[in-house]
Amino acid sequence: MAIVHFGLEQQRFTGGVTEIEIDAAGNVAQLIAKLDAKFPGIGPLLESSAVAIDGEVVNDAAYEPVPPEAEIYFVVKAAGG
DSSP, rough: EEEOOHHHHHHHHHHHHEEEEOOOOOHHHHHHHHHHHHHHTTHHHHHHHEEEETTEEEESSSEEEEOOTTTEEEEEOOOOO
């Protein structure tokens, strides 16, 4: 099982849950769909985030495979100006 960590902004949707162990078989888009089913409304926020899988940040990661025992962080992208 993979472990997904949630930051403060994401915890608005998780009810304060900071991490979850989940079957993440597949790719990042499939993982986001599973998380959105468990925590309704979190999907769009995660889709607009960068993803760190086992310490490696991947931008535009929808089709990036997720290893079964991965540690995953969704990182809110900083806006510049």
